[in-house]
Amino acid sequence: MLNHQLVKLKHEIQFGQNRGINMNIAVLLKQVPDTTAKITISGGKVDANSVSKWSMSPYDEYALESGLQIKDKTGGNLIAITFGPERTKKMLTDAAAVGADTLVHISDEGVRNEKNSFYIDSTHIQKLLSAAIKKYEANVVLCGKQAADTNSGSTGPGVAELLDSACVTLVSEVNYLDGTFTALRPSNTGTEKVSVNGISVFAFDKGSSELRRPNVRGIMMAKKKVIESITSEDLGVDVGDLRVNLDSQTPPPEKAAGQKFEGAEHVPIVVLKLRNEANVI
Amino acid sequence: MAYEALDFYDVDSLLSEEERMVRDMVRDWVDEEVIPNIEKACRDGVFPDEWRVALGEMGVLGAPLKGYGCPGLSYTAYGVICRELERGDSGLRSFASVQGSLAMYPIWDFGSEEQKNYYLPKMASGEWIGCFGLTEPDYGSNPGDMITKAEDKGDHYLLNGAKMWITNGSIAELAVVWAKLDGVIRGFIVEKNDPGFSAPEMKGKHSLKASVTSELVFQDCKIPKDRMLPSVKGLRGPFSCLNNARFGISWGALGSAQACFNSSKDYAMSRIQFDHPIASYQLVQNKLAWMLREITKGQLLAYHLAQKKDAGTWIPEHISLAKMNNVDIALEIARVARDIHGANGILDEYPIMRHMANLESVKTYEGTHDIHNLIIGRHITGIQAFTRNA
Numbered sequence: 001m002l003n004h005q006l007v008k009l010k011h012e013i014q015f016g017q018n019r020g021i022n023m024n025i026a027v028l029l030k031q032v033p034d035t036t037a038k039i040t041i042s043g044g045k046v047d048a049n050s051v052s053k054w055s056m057s058p059y060d061e062y063a064l065e066s067g068l069q070i071k072d073k074t075g076g077n078l079i080a081i082t083f084g085p086e087r088t089k090k091m092l093t094d095a096a097a098v099g100a101d102t103l104v105h106i107s108d109e110g111v112r113n114e115k116n117s118f119y120i121d122s123t124h125i126q127k128l129l130s131a132a133i134k135k136y137e138a139n140v141v142l143c144g145k146q147a148a149d150t151n152s153g154s155t156g157p158g159v160a161e162l163l164d165s166a167c168v169t170l171v172s173e174v175n176y177l178d179g180t181f182t183a184l185r186p187s188n189t190g191t192e193k194v195s196v197n198g199i200s201v202f203a204f205d206k207g208s209s210e211l212r213r214p215n216v217r218g219i220m221m222a223k224k225k226v227i228e229s230i231t232s233e234d235l236g237v238d239v240g241d242l243r244v245n246l247d248s249q250t251p252p253p254e255k256a257a258g259q260k261f262e263g264a265e266h267v268p269i270v271v272l273k274l275r276n277e278a279n280v281i
Numbered sequence: 282m283a284y285e286a287l288d289f290y291d292v293d294s295l296l297s298e299e300e301r302m303v304r305d306m307v308r309d310w311v312d313e314e315v316i317p318n319i320e321k322a323c324r325d326g327v328f329p330d331e332w333r334v335a336l337g338e339m340g341v342l343g344a345p346l347k348g349y350g351c352p353g354l355s356y357t358a359y360g361v362i363c364r365e366l367e368r369g370d371s372g373l374r375s376f377a378s379v380q381g382s383l384a385m386y387p388i389w390d391f392g393s394e395e396q397k398n399y400y401l402p403k404m405a406s407g408e409w410i411g412c413f414g415l416t417e418p419d420y421g422s423n424p425g426d427m428i429t430k431a432e433d434k435g436d437h438y439l440l441n442g443a444k445m446w447i448t449n450g451s452i453a454e455l456a457v458v459w460a461k462l463d464g465v466i467r468g469f470i471v472e473k474n475d476p477g478f479s480a481p482e483m484k485g486k487h488s489l490k491a492s493v494t495s496e497l498v499f500q501d502c503k504i505p506k507d508r509m510l511p512s513v514k515g516l517r518g519p520f521s522c523l524n525n526a527r528f529g530i531s532w533g534a535l536g537s538a539q540a541c542f543n544s545s546k547d548y549a550m551s552r553i554q555f556d557h558p559i560a561s562y563q564l565v566q567n568k569l570a571w572m573l574r575e576i577t578k579g580q581l582l583a584y585h586l587a588q589k590k591d592a593g594t595w596i597p598e599h600i601s602l603a604k605m606n607n608v609d610i611a612l613e614i615a616r617v618a619r620d621i622h623g624a625n626g627i628l629d630e631y632p633i634m635r636h637m638a639n640l641e642s643v644k645t646y647e648g649t650h651d652i653h654n655l656i657i658g659r660h661i662t663g664i665q666a667f668t669r670n671a
Contacts, residue, residue, distance in 0.1 A: 036283035053283055090298075097302060213310060216340035216352045219302045 337407020384411025450495025
């Protein structure tokens with residue numbers, strides 16, 4: 001079905017309809033604890049309730065901005081998709097404030113691991129996301145290369161596998177011209193440009209453009225936008241048993257206290273420490 | 282670390298989702314673009330033009346005004362915007378106050394349809410900056426005795442006089458100027474290229490250094506007849522504008538106070554004296570607790586006033602109380618914050634001294650602290666105490 005859509009899309013492009021084509025751009029978003037928020041570990045697990053600020057995962061922001069730029073050039077429908085608890089809807093509204101058209105919230109009800117409210121098997125999420133991508137008939141999928149909380153980096157490749165699509169990772173820019181998606185990514189020699197035939201998942205590293213700032217008009221429009229909330233049942237997905245368990249989490253070791261040296265007589269010691277301990281000279 | 286706003290009573294949970302989104306938008310912008318650049322702007326004595334562009338792009342100018350390309354937000358949202366801007370700097374909030382409440386508002390409320398359609402969209406987008414000319418060199422708290430006058434010359438008006446302490450004056454495309462026509466105060470729109478009009482910048486300020494302050498000089502300044510605001514006469518015109526601006530200030534001052542509180546808390550937690558952080562000493566905790574107490578009371582005052590403003594159940598005295606109180610406590614918090622920071626408090630590495638110097642202006646402009654006390658005093662007693670002559 002997806003390749004059929006792309007063929008149709010290419011046909012429209014060949015006839016010079018660069019704008020106004022009915023392209024569905026799916027952007028996968030994850031809400032994570034803000035990278036500057038304090039994290040508390042309670043009972044060997046990160047305490048989600050103690051997180052003071054939730055934000056869109058930074059690499060997903062690059063994917064969203066790229067999706068918006070493609071939409072600006074070609075027209076189409078930007079579908080922001082997330083999986084998670086109720087609080088994640090706020091992130092979808094934030095995405096709408098910068099231009100997302102369709103907001104899809106896949107509820108974690110019935111999927112979330114009862115033992116650990118903060119962790120869900122990545123393959124479960126991939127199944128749900130790929131089912132939603134099919135349901136909304138996306139022509140291209142953009143996501144971050146990894147989430148800022150779990151850092152597992154499996155969503156893009158995992159979703160691509162389930163969609164039977166190409167996957168290009170660590171991209172900094174995605175463009176759409178004459179029916180073909182191209183992407184820039186780092187290579188041994190600098191940067192390489194790749195083009196993709198057929199449906200593709202692009203996983204963003206740091207992108208070339210930061211996510212645009214919302215404005216009051218966008219915020220007012222976003223307020224009116226309906227979030228389509230769906231469940232695994234709606235998607236016809238049986239996620240199956242949990243295969244990967246998160247057993248425990250521990251905070252990083254506390255930093256040792258700094259060392260203070262006064263007077264010229266300490267210079268040789270400091271030089272030695274900088275060379276042997278800090279490895280900076 | 283991300284900015285964690287002091288909100289001890291969780292007052293922001295009373296905001297609508299839209300108001301919270303506007304808050305976050307402005308807050309993020311202030312964190313990313315204003316705070317890293319504010320000290321340089323102060324040293325250079327300029328209001329960075331990119332801030333004008335950004336405020337226009339965000340669509341927050343003239344926040345509570347509806348139609349004519351204006352945002353159409355609630356007064357509560359306008360208050361929140363002022364608070365977030367003033368956490369960056371009072372000069373930045375002053376820019377937004379003057380543009381929205383003092384220049385756009387009178388055109389929106391008292392202007393002709395032609396004036397509204399011509400000026401407001403360009404002002405909401407930030408393309409055109411406006412300023413407001415009421416105060417004169419000899420008439421500050423007593424604007425009713427202003428000298429600036431307008432004469433009807435048949436096919437035009439002729440303005441003569443001078444205004445002083447005008448925020449945005451030298452960078453404005455237009456000024457809303459209050460002048461006496463046949464002894465009655467009227468509002469006029471003066472454009473920057475009108476003959477006989479000049480706006481020299483006032484230099485040497487130790488306060489609001491990242492804000493442009495100017496004189497407005499009218500020497501046989503000739504303006505077309507269609508530039509008078511048709512729908513208002515007397516002091517009601519400028520006072521209506523000032524009520525809105527003062528409302529914004531009552532929120533804005535809390536932003537300065539919150540910035541000073543946060544810096545004080547962080548400093549006290551990390552500054553070691555006598556082997557312990559100074560935050561562990563009772564005298565310092567007393568100061569921090571007092572700051573929190575006053576900020577929390579100020580937040581409740583500002584929020585409730587905003588609700589009254591949105592419901593239309595306010596009186597000017599409500600605004601006087603909030604402006605007077607919240608600027609007063611913000612200034613005192615800045616002074617106590619300087620004390621907690623010790624000598625470091627005078628450096629521009631910390632925002633303290635800048636906020637303190639700014640707030641000295643904020644205490645005086647838009648109705649001095651004393652004048653607001655007299656407004657409240659008149660409300661209590663029914664006796665005006667502004668002058669002995671009445």
